[in-house]
Amino acid sequence: MEPIAEKKKAIFKSTLELVRENGFHGTPMSLVAKHAGVAAGTIYHYFESKEQLICELFDYAQQQAIAVVERENCAVIPFEECFFRLWMGLYTFYRDNTDLLKFFEQFVNSPYDTTRPPIEKDKFYSLLFQFFERGIREGELREVSPKILATHVHSSIISAAKLTGFGRLKLEQSDLEQLQLLLWDGIKRTA
Structure with missing residues (x-):
């Protein structure tokens, strides 16, 4: 960046x-x-305009989220370990940046978002899709669409970050680990 x-x-x-x-x-x-x-x-x-400011701010903020995915998406460690690192990295990023999280939520539900390319061409989601494609390819994940896996996992991260970041729920480290394990157990490939 x-x-x-x-x-x-x-x-x-x-x-x-x-x-x-x-x-x-x-x-x-x-x-x-x-x-x-x-x-x-x-x-x-x-x-030039408020619209340009809002759209550039979205791009700037999204670059920060992309940096988290790129940092935590380590191809040199086992996929399962990488999954937990990525989940925690994004969770911590969103939890610690509640203004940004609220901005994202408003942006994607606003007319400002209508000029953006389809989600398949969005770099953040492309990285998530590639990450889950890796998990399927390596036999670690169920053979489900990477788009479904990315949506499911990212939604859980955002929900947990919103609840804790806005002070509505206190989650200890052990709670977060349980949440991750439940999610992992739901998407991992079973014999």
Whole structure:
């Protein structure tokens, strides 16, 4: 991921916070600029419109999630171990970035998402699909569509991260391990 200017990072951070509090419609560019501590003209130096800001923020945030998948998707260790690392890596990322998680959720349920390519061409999901294809190829997973496996596993990660990240549920490490094991037992290949 190429480095971005500090002012642009401040704009992204402010947008995440304001969208969490006010939603997309309640977050005008002027408020983002004020909250980020930049001049109104500065925000338009980086973004022609609010739509461009929201879409670039989504891409920037998604790159962070992609970095987690790339870091935890280790082809040199057994698939099962890699599965648990990937699950925990994404869970920790989402749990520790609740503004981003809430932003993702709003984005994919908004008109801003209509300009994006189909999910099969999305780099984040492509990486997940490839990961689960590996598990099937190595005989570790049931022969189910990688899309189904990715959807099922990613949904469990997001649900757990939302509940814990927003303080609605306290999960100990042993609880997380049980959750992972239940999921693994449901998707692993049985004799």
